[in-house]
Amino acid sequence: MDFSVLGPVRAFSGGHPVDLGVRKQRFVLAVLLLEANKHVPADRLIELAWPEGEAPDTARAVIHTQISRLRATFAGAEDVTLVREGSGYQLRLDPMRVDVFRFHALCARARAATDDRRIELLEEALALWDGPALSSVATEDVRLRVAAPLEEARLGALEDRFGAYLRLGREAEIVHELAEAATEHPLRQQLVAKLMLALHRLDRTPEALATYQRLHRRLDEELGIEPAPAVRRLQVRILRGDPSLMPFTGPRQLPPDVDHYTGRHDVLDSLTGLFGTGDRVPAVAAITGKPGLGKTALAIRAAHRLAARFPDGQLFVDLHGAGPRPRDPAEVLARFLRDLGVAGTDLPASVEERVGLFRDRTASRRILVVLDNAADEEQLRPLIPGNPECGVLVTSRRRLTGLDLRGLIHLDGLADEDALALLTGLAPWVADEPREAAEIVRLCGGLPLALRIVGTKLRSRPHQTVADLAARLADERDRLDELVGGDREVRAGFLLSYDGLEAGQRRAFRLLAAMPDTGFAAWAAAVALGEDLRTAERLLESLVDVSLLECGRGEFTATRYHFHDLIRLYAKEKLSSADRAAVWSRLTDAYLHLGKRADARLEFGGLHQFTPPPLALEAPGLLAEVDRNAPAWLADEHASIVHAVELSAVAGDDATTCQLSATVAAFLELRAQWSDLRRVAELSHVAATRMDSPYWTAYALFALGLAARETRDFATAERSFRDALAVLPRAGDPLLEVVILLSVGVSHRLLGRWDEAAAHFAGCLSRLDSLAAPRWRAYTLREYGVLHRYRGEWAKAKEFLTEAIATYEALGDVRWAAASGRELGIVHQDEGNRAAAVEQLTASRQALRDAGDGRREAATLRCLGWVALEAGDLPEALAHASQAREILSRTRDSHGLACAEVLLGDIHLALGDPATGRAHVDRGVAYLETSGDPRWRGKSLLSLGRHLAAAGDDRGARAAWEKAWEDLSRIGAHEAATVRALLDG
Structure with missing residues (x-):
């Protein structure tokens, strides 16, 4: 209703x-x-x-x-x-x-x-x-x-x-209605004033003045008062013929909107939403970012959207802030005032007077001011109106932290899908070569300017294929030369920013181009520049302020710096080969010093023997922080150290190649970075061979064997370890000999050569009796205990694992105590003591989680899932196994993931969902059949046989169990008894 x-x-x-x-x-x-x-x-x-x-x-x-x-x-x-x-x-x-x-x-x-x-x-x-x-x-x-x-x-x-x-300015449309309203309400002064203004604008000034006289007389006779001050001032301005009373046809200076504009819809909505919110101060919004990001294009697009909200005009000016000669605010104000109707002869001389007049002329008008390419806050402040109904939109390469802003949008490169859409919008046939198009997008670094140049080139040169252009852009030496189209050039934007720097900033910009592409911390920049840390930090932040450097976060340092790819190429053009060599000489010394220090504080680090160069850096607190948090420092810097190894190898600096490789090897093993470990070990092996150094040769071969073993390349692992053992007598390092023998023993255990593994473990324990290396003794005990567990020798397993746990706890090593506790928990379950197993595994899982060891936490969750399955608690088993699989899928542990798949298969079979279970088991078996580990291959075939039997395929089940029996009985695994019982049943 x-x-x-x-x-x-x-x-x-x-x-x-x-x-x-x-x-x-x-x-x-x-x-x-x-x-x-x-x-x-x-x-x-x-x-x-x-x-x-x-x-x-x-x-x-x-x-x-x-x-x-x-x-x-x-x-x-x-x-x-x-x-x-x-x-x-x-x-x-x-x-x-x-x-x-x-x-x-x-x-x-x-x-x-x-x-x-x-x-x-x-x-x-x-x-x-x-x-x-x-x-x-x-x-x-x-x-x-x-x-x-x-x-x-x-x-x-x-x-x-x-x-x-x-x-x-539409007074003609309402003047008669306005006159009627004023007659009906003769004492409403606002209505009368509007009628006076309308009549004056329509060249009916005598009627406008007569209207005022009638109002004056009526107010005097009826109320004994005069018209309001604003109405009196209007009468005076009409008498004087004030030109500002006439309809205002404000400036419309916005450049045309950009063709093929793509992406950033959320940014555009956020930007336009900052205006017209009814605040008491003008809305001032800024778009900042590096050259070529499309800041001006975004501002123009937003300004066109906003134009209707600012009907009295839109002012636009390029302030040339990125160049060496930014525009003087006094000059800009003079232009604005002329555009707002002030005669040239009436322009004030001083900046202060021009600011005052500009704010007076914008006081009663809704005007949008677009200030493109601003230099800094000092240049901008005089150009901001005082009227809250005006708006100001700024673009700048600086972050403008000293300006009161309603909103700040710092642009990054376009997302890949938006960049691709921009490219295909300019040259639609690019979509026919998706791989090459994606490579062009990557090489352009998300810069709209670069993408527009490439798209226009492809459109204007039909003979040039997408693949051809992608190949030309791939060459770093020529990439900036390719990003030139007519009067548009990516390099030109970078040049303006570079020319606007002070001498110290320009030097820093050049030298930092030698830094690793992976980013760098302030301390590394200080080393590269040969400055103290505070000076380096000021230089870095000044380059960030003008968008020539970008910031990210690290694990060790809160802020890490990096170049955009194209800006880095421009900086490299400014870098001499002599400067580059000097930077890397200083950096290499620092990486050797700090890398050796950090490695010595890792659980199994500190094996290598060399004296590093002194640290030439004034950085209070850095050494103490590295000591306190060595893994985090290596997490930030290992990619840079790997790069330094590669540069040293190319330069033929064999000693440095080997030493740098050694500083990072233990960390790469800790984080399962096997491809990087293999890379530095290969380079180190070449360098050690060239130096004819038995020590570094053995160390490199050990690292190669370790990387191969953990990726289940057992042939390469066996060959590398055998070669390492051959040179060990000449290496003169008893502890390195123990570590390599231990690694060989673990390989034998994984391959099912358990007698050989036992001999190596026993030999290591014998050698460790004369060495003060409790951590390595504990590790050997753990590995020996695992071997006894595999064989079903529960008492021996518990003895060795319990001693290992006690040693790790005495050392304060929570992670390896928990990892050893996981093995002890499995022994408890195999002995039939489920309560002890759950208690031990739960404690180990929590400790590993707290230590951030996701891979071993997942392995422990898998064990908890297995224990729950054995007890018939299927929901708990499924929860643990699923969580284990989720964590392992994010790691490089393919073997662990395959084992989790097999367990999930067994759980789903028990839940009455054989189809899902079979899919899990098949994935696990597919990997484990080729892994070279006979124990896990046999265990996976044991599970596969159960699935086949449940499906009614008795022949297939028996075939799987016979293969499992062959594997498990040959190596002496205790699970062989379970298979035998199934075959005999």
């Missing part, structure tokens, strides 16, 4: 009028409608219905009767309810069903809209009126008492609408 009170009080249902009864009943309804969804006391209704204070004794009963009749009227309406509420009543309905609430809502929307839209909304609001509010339901005195605020709101909307017409 719909209601109207802006005129006669009426109701409509489905578009048809509803009988609302006698006048007093309609009046009660009108009061309830004006207070919709609010409590209206009965006394209030009585007071208004009998305004002379002569309410009869029956007044309350009369009101109640009218309420009852209204309830009956609304009985069939689902959207209107009239209820008794305490000593009064409440009319519940959607307020938008009442014209007065729609009127207020439209007026509110109009206040936030542009003038064109404001006129539309206000005309829609005023059209709701059909005469005086509440007409036909009360005496004039009562009506005015209740409806006076509504009449004031109507006149306010009318004045606001007239004002919007005048701001748009």
Whole structure:
């Protein structure tokens, strides 16, 4: 049901009028409608219905009767309810069903809209009126008492609408209506002032002045006052012929919008949403970022979207802030003032006076100022209007941290999909070569400018294929030369930024180009620059401020710096070969010193023997922090050290190659970075062979064997370890000999050569008796204990594992104590002590999780899943195994993942879901059949046989179990007994 009170009080249902009864009943309804969804006391209704204070004794009963009749009227309406509420009543309905609430809502929307839209909304609001509010339901005195605020709101909307017409210079369309309104309300000075302005603009100045005289006379005669100061000032300005009173046709200076604009829709929405929020200060928003990102294009697109909100004009200027000669704010203000109608002869001389005049000229206007390519805050401040209805949009390569901003958007490169869309928008056939197109996107680093140049080249050179251009861009030496198209050039933007730097910044920019592409910390930059840490930090941040460097986060240092790929290429063009060599000489010394120090604090680090160069760096606290958090330092720096190994190898510096490789090898093993370990070991082996160094040869072969073993390349591992053992007698390092023998023993155990493994472990323990190396003794005990577990020798396994755990706990090594505890938990389960197994495995899992060892935590979860399966607790088994698989899928442990797949297969089979289970088992078997580990190959075939048997394939099951028996019995695994029982059953 719909209601109207802006005129006669009426109701409509489905578009048809509803009988609302006698006048007093309609009046009660009108009061309830004006207070919709609010409590209206009965006394209030009585007071208004009998305004002379002569309410009869029956007044309350009369009101109640009218309420009852209204309830009956609304009985069939689902959207209107009239209820008794305490000593009064409440009319519940959607307020938008009442014209007065729609009127207020439209007026509110109009206040936030542009003038064109404001006129539309206000005309829609005023059209709701059909005469005086509440007409036909009360005496004039009562009506005015209740409806006076509504009449004031109507006149306010009318004045606001007239004002919007005048701001748009459309006075001819409303002058007659305005004159009628001023005649009807001769004492409303705002209406009279608007009529004066309209008449003056229409060359009817005498009528405008006569209108003022009538107002003056009437106010004097009736009220004894003069017109308001603003109206008096308007009369004076009309008398003087002030040109600023005429319709303002503001500047429209926005450049054309960008063709093929792609992506950044969220950024654009956020940017435009910063304007028009009704604050008391102008909205100032900035877009910052490195050259070529499309800051100007984004600003222009946003400005075109915003233009309707700033109907009095849009100013645009390139401030040349990236170059050596940024524009003087005084010069820019002079241009702005001329554009705003100030004659050249009237321009003030000083900057301060120009700022004042600029703010005066923008004080009553809604203008958008686009300041492109700003140099700094000092250049910008004089160019910001004081009027809160103005807006300022800035682009800059600087971050502008000293400017009061409503919003700051720091741009990065386009996302790959948006970059590809931009490229294909310019040259659609690029989509036919997706691999080459993706490579072009990568090589352009997400820079819209680079992508536009490439796309335009492809469009204008149909003979050049996408593959050809991708190949040309792939060569770093020529990439910037390829990114040139007409008067557009990526290098030119970088040149402007470089030329704008101070001498110290330019030197830093050049030298930092020699840094690894993987990023660098401030201390490394200080070494490269030959500066103290504080000076280096200031230089780095100054380059970040102008968007020539970018920031990321590290594990050790909160901030790491890096170049955008194309900016790095430009910086390299400025770097001499002599400077590059000097930088790497300093960096290599630092990596050797700090790398050796960090490696010595790893669990199994500190094996290598060499004296590093001194650290030539003033960095208070760095050494202590490396000591405290060596793994995190290596996590940040290992990629750079690997790069340094490669550079040293290319330079033929064999000793440095071997030493750098040794500083990072233990960390690469700790984090399972097998490809990197293999790479540095190969380079180190070549260098050691060239030096004829038995020590470094043995060390390199050990690392090669370790990387091969952990990736299940057992042939390479066996060959590398055998060669290492051959040179060990000449290496002169008893501990290295133990470590290599231990590694060989682990390989034998994985390959099922358990007697040989036992001999190596026993030999290691014998040698360790004369060495002060408790950690390596504990590790040997652990590996020996695992071997006893495999053989079902539970007492021996517990003895060795318990001693290993005790040693690790004495050393404070929580991670390896937990890893050894995992093995002990499995022994408990194999012995049938499930409670001890769960307790031990749960504690080990938590300790490994706390230590951040995801790979071993997942292995422990897998064991907990196996224990739960054995106990028949299938939901818990599934939860543990699924979590293990999820963690392992994020690591490089393919073997562990395959083992988890086999377990999941067994669990799903037990759950009655053989199809899902078989899929898991097949994935596990596929890997383990080729892994070279006969024990796990046999165990996976044991599970496969169970699935085949459950599916009714007895022959297939028997074949799988026979293969499992062959593997497990040959090596002496205790699981062979389980297989034998199945074959004999």
